[in-house]
Amino acid sequence: MAGSSDFDFFRTSEEHDMLRDAVRSLAEAKIAPFAAEVDEQGRFPQEARDALEANDLHAVHVPEAYDGSGADALSTVIVIEEVARVCASSSLIPAVNKLGSLPVQLSGSEELKTKYLGALARKEGMFSYALSEPEAGSDAAGMKTRAVRDGDTYVLNGVKRWITNAGVSDFYTVMAVTDPDKRSKGISAFVVEKGDEGVSFGAPEKKLGIKGSPTREVYFDNVRIPADRIIGEEGTGFATAMKTLDHTRVTIAAQALGIAQGALDYAKGYVAERKQFGKAIAEFQGIQFMLADMAMKLEAARQLTYAAAARSERSDPDLTFFGAAAKCYASDVAMSVTTDAVQLLGGYGYTRDYPVERMMRDAKITQIYEGTNQVQRIVMARNLPA
Numbered sequence: 001m002a003g004s005s006d007f008d009f010f011r012t013s014e015e016h017d018m019l020r021d022a023v024r025s026l027a028e029a030k031i032a033p034f035a036a037e038v039d040e041q042g043r044f045p046q047e048a049r050d051a052l053e054a055n056d057l058h059a060v061h062v063p064e065a066y067d068g069s070g071a072d073a074l075s076t077v078i079v080i081e082e083v084a085r086v087c088a089s090s091s092l093i094p095a096v097n098k099l100g101s102l103p104v105q106l107s108g109s110e111e112l113k114t115k116y117l118g119a120l121a122r123k124e125g126m127f128s129y130a131l132s133e134p135e136a137g138s139d140a141a142g143m144k145t146r147a148v149r150d151g152d153t154y155v156l157n158g159v160k161r162w163i164t165n166a167g168v169s170d171f172y173t174v175m176a177v178t179d180p181d182k183r184s185k186g187i188s189a190f191v192v193e194k195g196d197e198g199v200s201f202g203a204p205e206k207k208l209g210i211k212g213s214p215t216r217e218v219y220f221d222n223v224r225i226p227a228d229r230i231i232g233e234e235g236t237g238f239a240t241a242m243k244t245l246d247h248t249r250v251t252i253a254a255q256a257l258g259i260a261q262g263a264l265d266y267a268k269g270y271v272a273e274r275k276q277f278g279k280a281i282a283e284f285q286g287i288q289f290m291l292a293d294m295a296m297k298l299e300a301a302r303q304l305t306y307a308a309a310a311r312s313e314r315s316d317p318d319l320t321f322f323g324a325a326a327k328c329y330a331s332d333v334a335m336s337v338t339t340d341a342v343q344l345l346g347g348y349g350y351t352r353d354y355p356v357e358r359m360m361r362d363a364k365i366t367q368i369y370e371g372t373n374q375v376q377r378i379v380m381a382r383n384l385p386a
């Protein structure tokens with residue numbers, strides 16, 4: 001997390017533009033051609049993973065000290081935005097690699113960072129983040145998964161639900177109760193490996209959108225892990241999980257921006273071609289006003305998201321508000337812009353022959369995960385800017 005001032009941050013804007021151009025070209029050439037098929041078949045976008053890993057774009061946030069690219073928060077946002085513009089499912093590869101590994105980066109021991117951030121950067125495995133449970137979603141501190149210390153090991157038992165990229169990822173940050181009397185202060189975070197004995201996965205959820213991103217339950221049946229896989233001190237896991245979300249809600253905002261941009265770009269092209277009443281429908285002011293509103297809302301969301309990314313980069317005290325505000329606003333904009341894009345294509349927009357219905361379905365999840373937008377409003381209200 002380098003960078004200490006606005007000047008440092010904005011000085012690299014040319015590099016950010018170059019990065020955007022490079023990721024856009026790659027996404028259009030290697031990821032977009034498979035997006036509809038990935039959605040239709042509900043299969044993991046392996047082509048996207050291969051392309052992102054081949055170009056070191058799968059986890060750009062990992063610091064150079066651990067073999068990563070050491071990209072700043074805005075660069076990570078740009079990568080996710082540009083991948084989401086063509087395929088939201090694929091954008092969950094860089095987004096969830098950051099979500100899963102950030103607890104280690106923020107609070108892990110030097111040994112954990114070297115081992116697991118290094119493995120992620122070197123493409124030895126992807127990372128997932130396991131906080132939610134069947135009975136503990138918005139109230140995540142009500143989790144039941146237990147971790148009991150036994151000599152120099154911990155033994156984990158329980159069920160995590162809705163875990164993005166579960167089964168594909170090799171590494172999991174798992175939040176579990178170590179002291180049931182202390183609620184959120186009795187929760188600790190651990191790194192669990194896919195290959196640890198007693199780890200297994202449920203069937204993929206049948207979802208409305210992001211169908212290429214596997215979402216599964218993860219089961220822990222007497223999973224015994226070395227005690228040094230704990231992330232930070234015992235009892236600090238929930239705080240680490242929440243601090244992580246402060247940063248990664250900015251990346252969900254980025255995903256929302258990308259989905260909305262993809263829908264706006266497609267609709268803009270369509271209305272220029274589609275003719276009714278003897279002229280392109282783009283010539284009707286009713287259509288022009290819709291496009292103007294879509295672009296205006298999207299740009300407002302982008303400005304808020306980039307402002308939040310600057311705060312993430314510097315770990316500013318008002319990041320909690322900005323991260324929640326960016327995620328909430330950008331996801332609401334993505335829902336509205338993609339719905340309008342479907343409208344602009346008329347009946348054709350409602351079919352799978354065109355990508356905007358997929359984008360509308362994909363946009364919906366950005367209002368739900370990493371805390372629903374009601375929860376974001378609770379977070380904002382508790383952390384109003386001074």
Ligand SMILES: Cc1cc2nc3c(=O)[nH]c(=O)nc-3n(C[C@H](O)[C@H](O)[C@H](O)COP(=O)(O)OP(=O)(O)OC[C@H]3O[C@@H](n4cnc5c(N)ncnc54)[C@H](O)[C@@H]3O)c2cc1C
Nearest residue numbers: 129130131132137138162163164215369370371372374375
């Ligand atoms: C596709 C997908 C991927 C996911 N990926 C992950 C992941 O990788 N890792 C992970 O840990 N979790 C993940 N999640 C879980 C996600 O973060 C939760 O679904 C979300 O936090 C909501 O929890 P819930 O589904 O239990 O809903 P509930 O908490 O039961 O909420 C139901 C409704 O009640 C509202 N509500 C709840 N409490 C309040 C309140 N106090 N005030 C007002 N309204 C309230 C909610 O906003 C919502 O509208 C994923 C979910 C999905 C669907």
